[in-house]
Amino acid sequence: MTSTVVHLPGGLHDAEGRRHREAELMPLRGREEELLAGASRGTAELVTAVLAGRLRRIGSIAPVTEGTARDLTVGDRQFLLLKLREITFGPDVAAVVSCPWPACGKKMDAGFRIPDVPVRSGGDGPLFDLELSREAAPVDGGRAHRRVRFRLPTGGDQEALAGLVDGDPAGALRALLERCVVAIGPARPPEAGWSETLSPRARAEIERAMAAVAPGPELTMDARCPECGRTFTLPFEVADFFFGEVHASTDLLYREVHYLAYHYHWSEAEILGLPMDKRRRYIELLGEHIERLNDAVG
Ligand SMILES: [Zn+2]
Known part of the structure; x- marks a missing residue:
């Protein structure tokens, strides 16, 4: 199966502290389309499952388990999803959004090409140090502790905090800080x-320092509303967008599986193991073949 090699903006550190940045990615299969169609899991968990299913290796780390996909930083996961979207549906992203100007709210088009998305490389990591300002440093036993050591948020953090994010965003941010800060002053x-x-x-x-060293793609779109003429920079939620696109075509998935199973006698598991473009190619071939047969009979 064809795979694409991409370079992670951050990278994954193994137990020996080596950083792995080369990732081998394969296009989406029917199996992931089915998983996304069911979608009883939260977005962060789905990202983990999809990446684990489609990453052949990260550096010399293979196979890529869900645990490995969970350990990737948020920015690397966004980058991989963007690349997965590119090799599955192509480089052009076209979204329809509502004009954010309150008095307008009209639908407008926004889009970009995935290869044009700026990607920020991360620092070395996996741990980073920062010196708090004198005013911000917590005082403990008469001593101010200014040194803070932290790691970057990962997929595991996203999964753990998914339940909090909607109901209590401030609480989610606090909980994230508690998970990612490894030490303040001399003490953990x-x-x-x-x-x-x-x-x-x-x-x-601390949040500013984290953002400054966080790797990943810049997920924003520039758009101009044709109705009110204002220009906007809008956030692009890559997981929601990509999974939404996949979801929109799942009605077709079972019909395609049925069609191929009926004519080729392949098992459902075999067909779901094909990448989407290959599945569609066989369907095209079958269509041409059946047309030729019909012509011959007619
Ligand atoms: Zn507008």
Whole structure:
């Protein structure tokens, strides 16, 4: 099966501390389309399952398990989804969005080409250090602790906090900080809830430092509303968009499986194991073949 080699903007560190950045990615198969059609799981879990199913290797790490896909940083996962979308449906992204100007709200087109998306490379990692400002440093026993050590948020964090994000975004952010900050001052962060003792300023400084070293694609689209003439930069949610596209074609999936099974006598598992473009190619060939037969009879 054809695969594409891409270079992760961040990379994955193995147990020996080696960083792996080369990833081999294969196009979406019927199996993932079916998984996304069922979609009883949250988006972060689906991203994990889809990436584990379609990554042949990351550096010398193979096979890529769900655990491995979960350990990737959020930015690397977004980058991989973007590439997976490119090798599955092509490089052009066309979205219909609502004009964000409150008095307008008209539908408008927004789009871009995936190869044009700027991708920021990450720092070395996996751990990063930052020095809090004097004003922000927490004081403990008369001593100010300015040194903070953190790691970047991963798919595992996204999965763990998925339940919080909608109902309590501030709580989700606090919980994320608690998971990603490894040490403040000489001590590892104490028991759960330690982030409550941080000042808003300290939290903001840590969040800013995380954003500054986070790798990944810049997921925004520029659009101009033809109705009111205003221009906007809109966020692009790659997982929601891509999975939505896949979802839209799942009605066809079972008809295609049926058609191929009926004519070729392949098993359902074999057909679902084909990449989407290959499945469609066989259907085209069958169609031409059946047409020729009909012509011969007629
Ligand atoms: Zn408008």
